[in-house]
Amino acid sequence: MTDLPRRSEPRWPALIALLSIGALHYALPSNLTIGPDWLLLALVIALATPAIVSMRYGYPRIAQIFGYAVSGIVTAALIVSLSLLVERLPSHRESPRELLLSAAALWVCNVLVFACWYWRLDAGGPHQRDLKWSHTDGAFLFPQMMLDRTLRREMGEEQWRPGFVDYLFLAFTASTAFSPTDVPVLSRWAKGLMMVQSMISLGTVAIIAARAVNVL
Numbered sequence: 001m002t003d004l005p006r007r008s009e010p011r012w013p014a015l016i017a018l019l020s021i022g023a024l025h026y027a028l029p030s031n032l033t034i035g036p037d038w039l040l041l042a043l044v045i046a047l048a049t050p051a052i053v054s055m056r057y058g059y060p061r062i063a064q065i066f067g068y069a070v071s072g073i074v075t076a077a078l079i080v081s082l083s084l085l086v087e088r089l090p091s092h093r094e095s096p097r098e099l100l101l102s103a104a105a106l107w108v109c110n111v112l113v114f115a116c117w118y119w120r121l122d123a124g125g126p127h128q129r130d131l132k133w134s135h136t137d138g139a140f141l142f143p144q145m146m147l148d149r150t151l152r153r154e155m156g157e158e159q160w161r162p163g164f165v166d167y168l169f170l171a172f173t174a175s176t177a178f179s180p181t182d183v184p185v186l187s188r189w190a191k192g193l194m195m196v197q198s199m200i201s202l203g204t205v206a207i208i209a210a211r212a213v214n215v216l
Contacts, residue, residue: 009126011055013164014119017112018044021074024105025081031088032081032102040077044070060127067125071116078109082200086207107175107204114197115171119164121189135161139187140180142166175201 022041030037051066085102123129123138136145144160173181178198185191 009130009161009163011052011126013168014116014126015048015052017116017164017168018048018070018074021078021109021112024109025077028081028102028105029098032084033077034080040074043073047073055127064125064127067120071113071120074109074116075113078106078113078200081109082106082204086203089207103204107201110197110200110204111168111171111175114174114193115164115168117193118167118170118190121193122162122167129161132161138162139185139190140170141184141186143182171197174198178202 019041022044025033025040026037028037033040047066047070051063051070054060054066055063085099085106089099118140119126122140123132123135129135135142138145140162142162147155149158170180170183173179173183174194174197178201180194185194
């Protein structure tokens with residue numbers, strides 16, 4: 001095997017996803033969030049900053065702890081906002097337009113939140129994946145993992161490892177088709193997370209959007 005340098009996975013796509021979640025919550029109506037509108041975005045920045053600094057200076061364990069903390073907070077914020085929106089449906093206080101926009105924002109947040117979780121947990125997380133020559137084991141069976149070594153070498157994918165976009169696509173298909181499409185799920189924890197994500201997506205699309213259309 002050729003002694004090639006390992007390619008580290010960039011962390012900025014996950015950071016952009018977390019900032020996008022905070023921005024979407026900032027855009028939600030105030031009655032669908034707890035505390036000031038800017039609170040979640042501020043928490044994301046406050047926790048992501050030391051995670052980036054810790055990783056840069058060679059403390060992956062500390063970065064992982066901050067990463068779990070920010071992922072847990074955005075997950076809790078998503079569930080709370082969705083619960084508040086469902087709770088307010090019978091009161092008819094929101095216009096159909098507000099309902100649809102809020103449902104769309106929460107649906108996008110759902111995709112981004114679980115993409116972050118899959119990216120953070122699969123095969124020990126991005127740092128552990130960087131330590132391996134290539135990705136051959138994990139909670140998800142990506143198509144590249146099923147290629148034989150010779151074909152991967154010919155395709156220039158000897159060191160292939162899933163990046164954040166791969167997990168984003170996985171989360172997107174789980175929220176739209178309610179299934180992982182071309183990426184089978186192998187681990188029990190991943191199956192559990194995907195069930196939760198599909199339930200949230202189903203509740204957002206089928207209940208809230210249907211209610212908004214009914215009011216029209």
